[in-house]
Amino acid sequence: MADRCPSFAGPESRTRTLAAPPSLTPLLARGAALSPFKRPRPDAPVPATRLVLSGVRVDLAHLAAYERVCGFATGADVLPVTYPHVLAFPLAMRIMAARAFPLPLLGLVHTSIEITQHQGPAATAEYELAVRAEGLAPHRRGTEATVLTEARSDGRLVWESRSTYLARHGSPGHAPRNVSRNTSRSVPPGTPPQAPRNSSPEEPQPLPAVAEWHLAQDVGRRYGAVSGDRNPIHLHPLTARLFGFPRAIAHGMWTIARCLAEYGPQQAVGVRAEFRAPVLLPGTVTYAVRGPSFELRAGERVHLSGDVRPIHPRSE
Template identity: 40%
Template sequence: MTQATRLNFNQTPGTLSQYARALFAKGSGQKEPQLPSLEAMQTGVRADRNKVIAYADVCGFDSAAAQLPLTYPHILAFPLHMELMLHKSFPLALMGLVHIRNSISQYRAIDCQEKLDIRCFISNSERTDKGLEFDIKTEIDIAGERVWESVSTNLARIGGGAKKVASNQLRPALPQFEMAERWLLASNLGRRYARVSGDSNPIHLFAASAKLFGFKSHIAHGMWSKARTAAALQKKLGSDACRITTEFKLPVFLPTTVELNYNRGEQTMAFDLRDTKGQKVHMKGEIQRL
């Protein structure tokens, strides 16, 4: 078994410089890229209280809470994700990757003042009809105790994947939900979230910058949609220890109005995020007690 290349960081890498590097990272161009064994670590990470408050305000969490929002550790780990994908041995162009799934498990509430040890590494990969899927797993410990972990699945669109099986079947009807709430998303949402998350991918910032990458307009961050959903549903679930899993289906073009649909449950709550006509599902998943 090949030993992993370990990247150790004493300070959090700057995401603006990372995106500058990403714009020029072209990937290897290999038809059958092999993902390297890479991991990145940073110990003793403490969240900046002012940044946590700003993030909570943008994503709908309680900004007065003494604990980190459920999705905030992803923000602390995200610069390490970037370093993995910008490493010289990583064969894929970062700017072409699509975040398609994400699972977050929190085992207890995390106080804003606690010091976190963060480890991220490239995990499973799989060829599909759309390209190459791979996972980045994040593990966060406090004094040796596992308190939070996640799996982010990304897709690199590469030709020559497994053949898609043709189907003449009609699409199944979308599920019915008990509850719904609507959110008005402003045109500047992507820029607001970029300031609090460090994710300054041009596809989220302006219509003009998104069009350079093939989008008709700029789109909301998938992790904003997930965070906003977590903020709405975790308090209804009533548990600090929980798991929220999501599939990102269709982009949310800004500005727009979307609808969060969900079922109430004591242990598990299923949900999806749709357009107001109820025809396009942007994201779906569930949140459950642990």
């Protein structure tokens, strides 16, 4: 039965159906070539195009390689909760590498993601993917874009996400981003009520540490090989320095995938994560968890914080 909820396509969106997945190499080259000519600002228009790709099937060998890099158990019938992001990444890249996209692709930093998985996506199913850019917002370090992604199987919405990406630049005259912006967002059906963050007058206690990970220098290159995200900030210290980082940094999506692999299997869940500080490579980080909340930190510096909460599966 087709999903009864409306698509995220807005009234002004133009849907474009692709015949095949975009090739990442020319998109990366195009985005790199256009980046020096872009002057990001929060009030710039974003492309209204919604890209759709049907008939997508999972390459099981690629899935196994992704699972190994991120620490998931291999061979499960259900995709890791972060894997649909990788499936749809070429569509997102096509939007963000376009001339009309106002932020430079080079140096773009993933700052947050919210995932709603309505049911565990089967590894052997066929999917329709859809991606569009929602808009821009000022950030204390530059301009942030929001990208929405959907995955459908047999007409049913099984997975959706909202990601934010930051172009770092000077932004005089713009107030810092409101860190509580999520309070006004639409809540996916079935999401249980949540208490406001920092509602207690007491200082929140650090989450208890459960694991320590020593990250090799090549984590960014290995994840880039399985995800297609070969942003130079992740690949080598020299290329990372061009964008203001002392060393290469881990992909935000690798850090959350690694945390969720440690957290355990998820079916119908809502996942939220904020990438609060870059994870420099090589490095040592601590994974900590209490109940639905988890974080990745080094000493007192928190690199990633998030939570995993069960939701009611979408009705047929």
